Amino acid sequence: MHESIIDTLVVGAGPYGLSVAAHAQGHGLxxxxxxxPMDFWQNNMPEGMLLKSEPFASNLSAPAPGGAFTDRHPGWPMGRPIPLEEFVSYGRWFAERLVVQAEPVLVEHVRAARPGYVVTLSTGEEVHARTVxxxxxxxxxAHVPDLLADLPADLVTHSVEHRDLTRFADRDVTVVGAGQSALETAALLAEAGARPTVLARTPHLAWNSVPHVDPHWTSTLLRGPQSGLGRGWRTWMWSEHPSSTRVLPNRTRQRIVRTTMGPAGSWWLRDRIDVPATICLGERVVEAKPSGDRLQVCTIDANGVVQLRQTDHLIAATGYVPDLDKITMLDRELRQSLRLRHRSPALSRHFESSLPGLYFAGLTAAASFGPVMRFVHGSSFAARRIAHHLAAHRVVSSPDLRVAEKV
Incomplete structure (x- = not known):
C-alpha cells in the first residue's frame, strides 16, 4: 500500500509553496x-496593482543562486514599483525552472495515516506522503467585520474578490480601510471611472517614505539597516531573524505582529488618490443596511458626530485573519488535535506543528514567527528551515491525534 509513498506534499503554489518545494527538491526529497503557480496573485489581485515590496524583498527562494526577481529582470532598481503582471510572470518563471511540475488541481482532504498522511485530490487520487x-x-x-459580513454580496465584498474593477465604472463605491489595499483599491477604482470614498478610523493616513540606498555607515548605525520590512534595527530583527520573534513572550510577539508594518500607503500611491478619491478620516462604521438597491452606511467620529451616506457598493479592505478552522481540507479530528496559538497552529522552530510531519508556512506561521510571515520576504527563511528539517527527520509513524492543550 505504501510502496508509492512520497517524502513531501506541498499544498499551495504561491511564493511560499514554490520556495519550499524548490528547497525540498534541492535536498533530494x-x-x-x-x-x-501564482494562481491567487493572478486571479484575486486587482489589475493594475503594483507591489509594495522592493525587488530584493520580492524574491522567491531557491537552494542555489539564479532564482531572484532580478535574475529574471536584471537591473530592476530600488524604488521602481513592480507591476502585478511582472511578479506573476516571475513566479511562473521560477516554477518552470526550479520546481518539479506543479499540479493544477485542488487538495480536498488531508488525514493522518500510518505512516504520515493521506491527501485526497480533486481528481480522486489519494496521495500517501510522509510529510505535508x-x-x-x-x-x-479574508476578514470582513461582523457588522458587514451578513450583507448581500451585491452590496458588500472584500477587496480580495476583485480582479477587474471596471465593473464599478460610474458608480459610488465606499472602501473601508487605511492600508495599502484600501488606498490602492480607491486609486484603481478612480482610474476605472468609479467615484470612490475611503472611510478610515484613523485620523491621519500613513505613507511609506521613498526608499533609497545610503551607503554611509553612519546612516545605517543611526537609522538602522534596510530590510524586507523597511528601515530600522527592530524591523531588521523581525524581518531577517524571525526565529528571535518566536522565543519572545506570547503577548509581546502578538503585539509585534499587530503593530509592525501597520496600515500605510506606498509613497508612489499618494498622488493617485489625493484628487480623485474622497477621503473621510476618523470615522468608524457603526451600521450598514440595504436601502433600495443601494447601501446606507452610518459612521461616527471621535466627537460623536454621526454621518449617513448612500453608496452603490462597499469594499472591505480590512485584511486577513488566520483561523485554523477555515482550513477545512484538514480532517476535523486532525484540526482538533493541533496545539493552537491565537487560532493558528503553534509551530516548532522548524515550522512543524504539534503533529509530527505537518508543517505550516505563510500567514498561518505569523503567530509563531512574527510579521515577516505575512510577506513574500518571509518565504526564504521558512523554506530553508522547513526543507532542512524535512531532509533530516523523515516521519515514519502515524501522528498522535490525542487532543493537545490549546494555548
Whole structure:
C-alpha cells in the first residue's frame, strides 16, 4: 500500500509553496506540489496593482543562486514599483525552472495515516506522503467585520474578490480601510471611472517614505539597516531573524505582529488618490443596511458626530485573519488535535506543528514567527528551515491525534 509513498506534499503554489518545494527538491526529497503557480496573485489581485515590496524583498527562494526577481529582470532598481503582471510572470518563471511540475488541481482532504498522511485530490487520487507542508496563502482568511459580513454580496465584498474593477465604472463605491489595499483599491477604482470614498478610523493616513540606498555607515548605525520590512534595527530583527520573534513572550510577539508594518500607503500611491478619491478620516462604521438597491452606511467620529451616506457598493479592505478552522481540507479530528496559538497552529522552530510531519508556512506561521510571515520576504527563511528539517527527520509513524492543550 505504501510502496508509492512520497517524502513531501506541498499544498499551495504561491511564493511560499514554490520556495519550499524548490528547497525540498534541492535536498533530494521526492516532492509533489499541488496548485496552479501564482494562481491567487493572478486571479484575486486587482489589475493594475503594483507591489509594495522592493525587488530584493520580492524574491522567491531557491537552494542555489539564479532564482531572484532580478535574475529574471536584471537591473530592476530600488524604488521602481513592480507591476502585478511582472511578479506573476516571475513566479511562473521560477516554477518552470526550479520546481518539479506543479499540479493544477485542488487538495480536498488531508488525514493522518500510518505512516504520515493521506491527501485526497480533486481528481480522486489519494496521495500517501510522509510529510505535508500547508502553504495556502491568505485567500480563505479574508476578514470582513461582523457588522458587514451578513450583507448581500451585491452590496458588500472584500477587496480580495476583485480582479477587474471596471465593473464599478460610474458608480459610488465606499472602501473601508487605511492600508495599502484600501488606498490602492480607491486609486484603481478612480482610474476605472468609479467615484470612490475611503472611510478610515484613523485620523491621519500613513505613507511609506521613498526608499533609497545610503551607503554611509553612519546612516545605517543611526537609522538602522534596510530590510524586507523597511528601515530600522527592530524591523531588521523581525524581518531577517524571525526565529528571535518566536522565543519572545506570547503577548509581546502578538503585539509585534499587530503593530509592525501597520496600515500605510506606498509613497508612489499618494498622488493617485489625493484628487480623485474622497477621503473621510476618523470615522468608524457603526451600521450598514440595504436601502433600495443601494447601501446606507452610518459612521461616527471621535466627537460623536454621526454621518449617513448612500453608496452603490462597499469594499472591505480590512485584511486577513488566520483561523485554523477555515482550513477545512484538514480532517476535523486532525484540526482538533493541533496545539493552537491565537487560532493558528503553534509551530516548532522548524515550522512543524504539534503533529509530527505537518508543517505550516505563510500567514498561518505569523503567530509563531512574527510579521515577516505575512510577506513574500518571509518565504526564504521558512523554506530553508522547513526543507532542512524535512531532509533530516523523515516521519515514519502515524501522528498522535490525542487532543493537545490549546494555548
Amino acid at each position: 521526492s516532492v509533489r506540489i499541488i496548485g496552479t 507542508v500547508v502553504t495556502i496563502g491568505v485567500r480563505q482568511f
